[in-house]
Amino acid sequence: xxxxxxxxxxxxxxxxxxxxxxxxxxxxxxxxxxxxxxxxxxxxxxxxxxxxxxxxxxxxxxxxxxxxxxxxxxxxxxxxxxxxxxxxxxxxxxxxxxxxxxxxxxxxxxxx
Amino acid sequence: xxxxxxxxxxxxxxxxxxxxxxxxxxxxxxxxxxxxxxxxxxxxxxxxxxxxxxxxxxxxxxxxxxxxxxxxxxxxxxxxxxxxxxxxxxxxxxxxxxxxxxxxxxxxxxxxxxx
Numbered sequence: 690x691x692x693x694x695x696x697x698x699x700x701x702x703x704x705x706x707x708x709x710x711x712x713x714x715x716x717x718x719x720x721x722x723x724x725x726x727x728x729x730x731x732x733x734x735x736x737x738x739x740x741x742x743x744x745x746x747x748x749x750x751x752x753x754x755x756x757x758x759x760x761x762x763x764x765x766x767x768x769x770x771x772x773x774x775x776x777x778x779x780x781x782x783x784x785x786x787x788x789x790x791x792x793x794x795x796x797x798x799x800x801x
Numbered sequence: 802x803x804x805x806x807x808x809x810x811x812x813x814x815x816x817x818x819x820x821x822x823x824x825x826x827x828x829x830x831x832x833x834x835x836x837x838x839x840x841x842x843x844x845x846x847x848x849x850x851x852x853x854x855x856x857x858x859x860x861x862x863x864x865x866x867x868x869x870x871x872x873x874x875x876x877x878x879x880x881x882x883x884x885x886x887x888x889x890x891x892x893x894x895x896x897x898x899x900x901x902x903x904x905x906x907x908x909x910x911x912x913x914x915x916x
Contacts, residue, residue: 698844723904729810731892731906732846747903780844788834788896790904792846 692716693793696782701799708767710781710796719785721763723747723755726777726795738763739785744766803828805895807907814883815915822878822910824893830854832898834870835876840890840909852876883914 696711702717720739724732736749736755744755752774756764763782767774769796777797780789804827814820826835837849850860852869860867864881869905882886890911 729908731805731807732904733906734903737903747904777844779844781846788851789848791838791848792838795844797844 690704693780693782693791695778695793695796697796698794699746699799701801702767702770703747703801705769706767706770706800708770708798708800710765710767710778710798712763712765712782712793713761714763714780714782714791715761716782716791717760719760720783721757721785722790723753723765724779724781725749726734726779732779735765753773770798774798774799775800779784783789803830803833803897803905804897805893805905807891807909807910809910809914810908811911811914813913816885817882819879819881820883820914822880822891822893822912824876824878826857826874826876826893826895827857828895828897830897834896834898836894836896837867837876837878838894838898839890840892842889846892849878851854873901880912883912885914885916888912 693714723735723738726732738744738757754766779795780793783790806825833854835852838846840846866879868877890909892909893907896904
């Protein structure tokens with residue numbers, strides 16, 4: 690079974706803090722994704738990566754950056770957290786030419 | 802641009818009832834893929850099914866069935882004889898061929914199955 694893990698299930702940070710969300714997958718997938726999930730809006734793509742050190746912006750990249758130094762790990766960075774970044778963050782991965790994405794359990798981030 | 806609409810925000814049914822979750826999509830592409838995911842209270846999205854635009858055969862998997870109709874741009878999901886464990890948020894998603902590798906998700910339908 691594909692396993693996608695995220696470093697924290699719940700996180701509380703203060704406005705202005707730098708926040709790192711980590712995601713690790715163990716199935717040698719080329720593609721990795723970061724989404725945020727908000728009520729009534731579904732999942733929206735923040736960034737994705739199809740290879741080490743490669744990244745592409747999704748629909749809502751503003752206020753976020755990403756890092757992929759190793760194939761199995763994809764980090765989402767909030768340089769200066771703001772209250773409107775309070776959300777559920779979901780990481781996913783997939784094989785390069787496959788369409789099914791496999792999701793981690795999510796990190797519920799609260800910025801106060 | 803692609804769009805997925807799940808007009809039903811919340812649905813409640815009593816156990817053993819059948820329930821259909823609606824999904825309507827918009828795309829100009831002729832080759833695309835449709836998905837359903839389940840998100841139980843634990844939070845992790847679980848892949849249920851993928852359909853490509855050239856295969857309009859309906860699919861049945863146990864109590865789950867999917868009705869794909871290109872003529873109405875719909876990909877509806879029916880649970881037969883619902884159970885409490887079916888309670889979850891269900892997402893429909895779309896990916897067009899040749900696009901970036903992202904999925905366009907609907908806003909989800911919260912299904913509650915009451916005992």
